[in-house]
Amino acid sequence: MKNFVPNFFILIKEISKKINNLFFHNICNICGKPNENFICENCQKRIKKFEKYKIINSKTLERQILNFYQTKSYDEFQSNYNSKIYFNNLFYCFEYKGLIRKLLLKYKFSGASYFCHFFANVILNNKKINEILKFYDIMIPVPMDKIKKLKRGYNQTELIANIIKKEKKLTVKADAIKKIKPTKTQSKLNFFERQENIREAFFIENKEAIKNKNIVLFDDIYTTGATVNEISKILKQVGAKKILVLVIAKD
Ligand SMILES: [Zn+2]
Incomplete structure (x- = not known):
């Protein structure tokens, strides 16, 4: 009820x-x-009103996490929580608030897949992000596990990435990474629980395709960054050069 x-x-x-x-x-x-x-x-x-089109480097993000959890030093933070940011930069288009939040939730959970064109255009029509994308070789949308994708009928990040692929010279590799472990819904967990939940949930299918490449890891919403960070970790392990996390909205 x-x-x-x-x-x-x-x-x-x-x-x-x-x-x-x-x-x-x-x-x-x-x-x-x-x-x-x-x-x-x-x-x-x-x-x-919610537009930002902002880039933040990983050091700034680390400082934000430290402030949020009021940990004294980065060393302490790392030793206590085994935490580090593996991607180089984060680019976000909107603040995850108000109408944008409503639209993204509708796109993700209410079957409104037709919003993929709107969100793809948000990225394609922005000069700043277009300049940045020139320095990258591959775009990888964050994968979903098979069952979740079947239930939803689509992977919201993959739909957007496929539209961007048609317009840009970027290679989109939606199958480069597989989600091999079903995970709990992240929204009810804190930063450290999310990290634990997502640990070893992904597997790289084609390591050669990643080696020495500059990679755009694309997701819809950035909250604690636990998912994109876990993926970035394994991308760096197989030799990814530079990683930009690109998202529609940041919490
Ligand atoms: Zn209207």
């Missing part, structure tokens, strides 16, 4: 959008009002 009430309202909202679609042909995919574009001007303005 607890989950039924919000789902019921989502359903009514979706049905009313469909009815609108019958009469007006094109509607905004966020507010549902008649509109020629995928997203209306008003909703585009609402999205703009």
Whole structure:
């Protein structure tokens, strides 16, 4: 019953959008009002508020984690938690808040796979990220385990990466890494529990394809970074040169 009430309202909202679609042909995919574009001007303005297009290096991220957990020194942090950031930089397009959070959750969990074009364009239309991507050879979307992907019907990061692949010279290797261990949903775990949960969950299929390459590891949402960090660790172990974690939104 607890989950039924919000789902019921989502359903009514979706049905009313469909009815609108019958009469007006094109509607905004966020507010549902008649509109020629995928997203209306008003909703585009609402999205703009969360834009960041920011790059952070791993040292800054490490400092942020230290501050958050109030650990005295990095050495202590490493020895206590066996923790280190393995990727070189993080680039994020939005803050994971408000409307952006709502859209990403809808894209990920409510079957709204058609939002992949919108999110791919967020990356493709940004000058800053296009300049950075020139220095990279391969893009790898964060994999899902087989059962989860079957249940959802799609891997949300793979859909976006495949659109980017068509527009860019970047090679997309969606099958370079396999998720070999089913893991608990990360959202209810803290940083260290997430790290433990995700440990040894991935396997590199083609090590030669990774060696000496600059890699873009692509994910939708960055929260503690435990998943992308675990993948970065094994990528570096097989000789990846530089790793950029690219995400749509950062928490
Ligand atoms: Zn709208």
